[in-house]
């Protein structure tokens with residue numbers, strides 16, 4: 001693998017031990033994946049910022065790097081942590097657990113990481129541009145950056161993302177190349193679905209697509225239109241049920257003005273029709289039950305200000321049921337704006353709680369003893385049974401908020 005003089009000097013230790021280690025890891029990754037060179041990156045995003053993911057091993061790794069003077073070389077942001085830093089006691093987080101997350105926060109701070117604590121860094125302090133190369137992890141952020149923005153990043157693993165941040169480079173293969181961004185499978189929205197497409201179909205469509213394509217690149221034709229939040233929801237679901245890191249939505253995402261452009265002139269390997277019955281079946285698979293619930297989770301990926309406005313508008317003048325916790329996940333920047341605009345107060349007045357800088361899937365919730373969670377998120381629906389340990393019921397956003405008020409999901 002070709003290295004520039006600067007990269008070779010980094011590998012040889014002239015820029016310190018942490019960057020030498022980072023270059024060694026990236027070089028080996030590149031050789032294993034057929035890269036012939038490195039490419040400079042504009043930014044990195046780290047998934048092992050959470051104690052749940054990093055654990056004690058992560059603290060040891062970060063501690064060693066900091067002791068050797070590690071500093072990130074490019075703009076680098078943190079994924080959600082395992083605690084809400086301002087309210088962890090209110091979420092029944094054990095004090096010793098919170099203390100370990102705070103140690104990780106201090107170590108990341110010493111390396112120069114921007115403490116965004118969000119899976120939507122692209123809305124705040126890490127906004128990528130079309131065509132930029134990135135070194136990101138966090139499946140929902142990677143798929144958004146690649147698909148909606150048209151930036152270029154592979155789906156990096158924990159710690160490889162930090163190597164990218166330290167070296168300011170990644171090996172040039174996969175989604176960094178033009179050829180690696182070619183669509184594989186064409187999903188064609190059937191007329192019955194196109195004619196009745198609703199907001200809450202985006203997560204199940206993403207979930208269905210992810211299950212089918214796994215790590216291939218889907219191209220979806222026939223979606224009548226999509227907002228920022230709908231694309232976010234679709235991508236997060238596809239990246240959870242499969243390993244989708246890039247999708248093309250014809251006429252909507254920047255590299256797919258036409259089907260031909262999305263496939264770069266090649267023929268799709270496969271064509272799959274998707275009708276209303278497929279969406280209904282997928283929603284049942286994601287959690288089709290009804291009846292009483294004890295927790296509602298919205299804001300996965302972290303809620304935008306538009307979503308906060310929507311929650312507040314629904315909850316204004318209503319009251320969350322006494323047997324239900326309504327948790328709204330978002331980041332500190334959106335929380336502050338939502339507070340400035342009064343949305344946060346409206347949600348809290350109704351009995352909802354803001355869960356900021358973390359989420360249901362990232363923090364220890366055993367103390368609550370929840371049994372049934374309702375969510376509007378395809379990613380929560382995928383992970384909840386294992387990470388939260390509860391049954392999951394998938395419904396649209398308004399139905400979720402309604403369930404929080406009535407205490408039960410009604411279909």
Ligand code: F3S
Nearest residue numbers: 119140300301359361
């Ligand atoms: Fe973000 Fe947690 Fe969902 S990290 S994408 S809110 S599972």
